[in-house]
Amino acid sequence: MCIPQNLGDLLRSLAHPGDGVEHVVIHPHPGHGVTVGVYLLADRLFEAEETAARLCGRAVAETGPLPGWRVGRSEAPLLAPYGLDGQWSEP
Structure with a gap:
């Protein structure tokens, strides 16, 4: 299966205004598909x-x-507990 070079742009174009999508990154794994990173705002x-x-x-x-x-699975790390909730602090 050929991975489109503009896959991130294709995915962003499919986002609805209320989805909160900020950024999409693609990590190709030749012969095994891709990992898609979707950065979005959610409660x-x-x-x-x-x-x-x-x-x-x-x-x-x-x-x-x-x-x-096909989509294999969807998982998301919750960043707020790690101090990435918009307020940066020194360790």
Whole structure:
């Protein structure tokens, strides 16, 4: 399967205004697919995972830019507990 060079842009173009998508990064794994990093704003971890899954689902839908692809899983790290909640502090 050929990974489009503009895959991040394709995914961002599928985001809805309320999705909170800030940034998309692509990590190709030749012969094994890709890891997609979706940076978005969400109130809860579950909400972030669901939003990322919906976004990727739009891409692999029959009418999406990646028909025939599939989404393996959707997981999201919660950054706020690690001090990345918009307030930076020194260790």
